[in-house]
Amino acid sequence: MALRHAVLAALLDGEYSGYQLTKIFDIGVSNFWYAAPQQLYAELTKLEAGGLVTGREVVQRGRPNKRVFKVTESGLAELAAYAAAPARPLVLRDDLAVKVHAVDLLDPAPVIEQLRDRAREAGAKLETFERILAGLRGDLDEETFLREGEHVGPYLSGQAGCRLARETRDWCLSTARTLEERSGRARERIGKETS
Amino acid sequence: MALRHAVLAALLDGEYSGYQLTKIFDIGVSNFWYAAPQQLYAELTKLEAGGLVTGREVVQRGRPNKRVFKVTESGLAELAAYAAAPARPLVLRDDLAVKVHAVDLLDPAPVIEQLRDRAREAGAKLETFERILAGLRGDLDEETFLREGEHVGPYLSGQAGCRLARETRDWCLSTARTLEERSGRARERIGKETS
DNA sequence: ATAGGCATGTAAGCAGTTACATGATTTA
DNA sequence: TAAATCATGTAACTGCTTACATGCCTAT
Numbered sequence: 520m521a522l523r524h525a526v527l528a529a530l531l532d533g534e535y536s537g538y539q540l541t542k543i544f545d546i547g548v549s550n551f552w553y554a555a556p557q558q559l560y561a562e563l564t565k566l567e568a569g570g571l572v573t574g575r576e577v578v579q580r581g582r583p584n585k586r587v588f589k590v591t592e593s594g595l596a597e598l599a600a601y602a603a604a605p606a607r608p609l610v611l612r613d614d615l616a617v618k619v620h621a622v623d624l625l626d627p628a629p630v631i632e633q634l635r636d637r638a639r640e641a642g643a644k645l646e647t648f649e650r651i652l653a654g655l656r657g658d659l660d661e662e663t664f665l666r667e668g669e670h671v672g673p674y675l676s677g678q679a680g681c682r683l684a685r686e687t688r689d690w691c692l693s694t695a696r697t698l699e700e701r702s703g704r705a706r707e708r709i710g711k712e713t714s
Numbered sequence: 715m716a717l718r719h720a721v722l723a724a725l726l727d728g729e730y731s732g733y734q735l736t737k738i739f740d741i742g743v744s745n746f747w748y749a750a751p752q753q754l755y756a757e758l759t760k761l762e763a764g765g766l767v768t769g770r771e772v773v774q775r776g777r778p779n780k781r782v783f784k785v786t787e788s789g790l791a792e793l794a795a796y797a798a799a800p801a802r803p804l805v806l807r808d809d810l811a812v813k814v815h816a817v818d819l820l821d822p823a824p825v826i827e828q829l830r831d832r833a834r835e836a837g838a839k840l841e842t843f844e845r846i847l848a849g850l851r852g853d854l855d856e857e858t859f860l861r862e863g864e865h866v867g868p869y870l871s872g873q874a875g876c877r878l879a880r881e882t883r884d885w886c887l888s889t890a891r892t893l894e895e896r897s898g899r900a901r902e903r904i905g906k907e908t909s
Numbered sequence: 910a911t912a913g914g915c916a917t918g919t920a921a922g923c924a925g926t927t928a929c930a931t932g933a934t935t936t937a
Numbered sequence: 938t939a940a941a942t943c944a945t946g947t948a949a950c951t952g953c954t955t956a957c958a959t960g961c962c963t964a965t
Contacts, residue, residue, distance in 0.1 A: 536943095536944075536945095537944075537945065537946090538942095538943060538944050538945075541944095556945090556946095557945095557946075557947085560944095560945060560946055561946085561947095564946090579943090582942085582943055582944080583943060583944045583945085584944085585943080585944065585945090586944095586945090
């Protein structure tokens with residue numbers, strides 16, 4: 520069980536509804552966890568049944584009511600036990616890297632396009648994260664904030680998201696450029712041979 | 715279905731047995747895919763049944779015989795179709811980042827220790843990858859190899875692994891240092907108050 | 910002797926994905 | 938009036954993890 524702890528950790532930042540969590544997990548809780556909406560609703564139900572979170576109804580006008588959740592004492596205890604247990608190796612499954620690995624025997628064009636797409640996404644994510652980080656540290660510069668700020672956890676995990684997004688963007692762009700140039704030269708050679 | 719394509723891509727580099735693949739997937743196929751040994755044996759069985767790979771017995775002395783596999787025509791066609799289809803977002807699930815996110819309300823000591831452990835692992839992985847990349851490019855410098863080399867796919871995906879390992883190591887170390895210093899100062903304050 | 914690496918699996922259970930379902934309100 | 942956003946689920950399926958199982962060979 521693993522999503523459970525990611526949800527608990529996310530709920531430390533404030534009270535959120537299932538729907539709000541889907542937004543947070545959609546960009547990946549600072550990009551280190553992904554979960555589908557249906558998983559979150561299911562997990563929240565289980566967590567509430569187990570007494571690790573409590574929900575309360577929030578009446579809204581102009582839009583449907585929602586139930587927001589917060590972590591209970593026993594939820595916090597669960598998180599503490601989890602944090603003390605040894606970390607398991609991270610799970611990474613990257614479709615696009617598999618395609619790049621195999622690209623020599625394949626048509627590079629669609630792979631290049633996908634690399635460009637992902638570079639764009641990663642760039643957007645990077646901007647989002649940088650805005651979030653700037654919001655968290657407020658007026659302070661990073662060093663001061665990390666030394667004296669009260670809640671640095673979300674900032675530190677956000678930095679991981681930033682780093683990953685930046686590297687992803689740069690790798691995608693440089694890889695796309697490499698493949699583009701190679702297929703450009705390949706076309707030239709064929710052109711010369713057949714002319 | 716996704717592991718299937720990662721296996722096919724890995725088998726493009728040469729003929730491997732299930733056991734050899736576990737070693738490759740253990741360090742994460744250049745760090746972009748992880749799979750447990752049992753998954754690989756099961757997947758190879760399925761791939762062979764579907765005619766996407768063929769196996770042949772290799773008789774060895776001094777150790778048990780093994781079955782090595784290679785990709786068939788139809789396996790290559792499957793890979794080509796897969797590469798042309800839109801990439802799905804990468805799956806990332808990082809236990810340790812969840813703990814860091816929640817660290818403000820938790821005992822930081824075990825988290826710091828886990829960060830140091832992971833930094834060590836990432837450093838080792840980085841060295842491994844750099845050795846692999848150096849082997850792939852041989853005498854050529856990186857730029858020349860990427861321009862003129864025959865098989866650049868594994869090199870490019872390996873670069874992604876390098877980048878990720880380097881960022882992981884650096885983030886873990888700087889995060890551990892930040893948390894260490896903060897808990898050091900916290901202890902000092904408590905010392906002063908109680909003396 | 911025994912620990913570790915090589916080699917290959919089965920079986921049960923849990924987690925994650927995909928498809929389907931509903932309904933209100935706001936914006937274009 | 939159609940599309941997008943808010944809001945919450947169920948059901949079926951597939952894929953992944955954990956635990957268990959076997960056996961040979963090499964090095965210490």
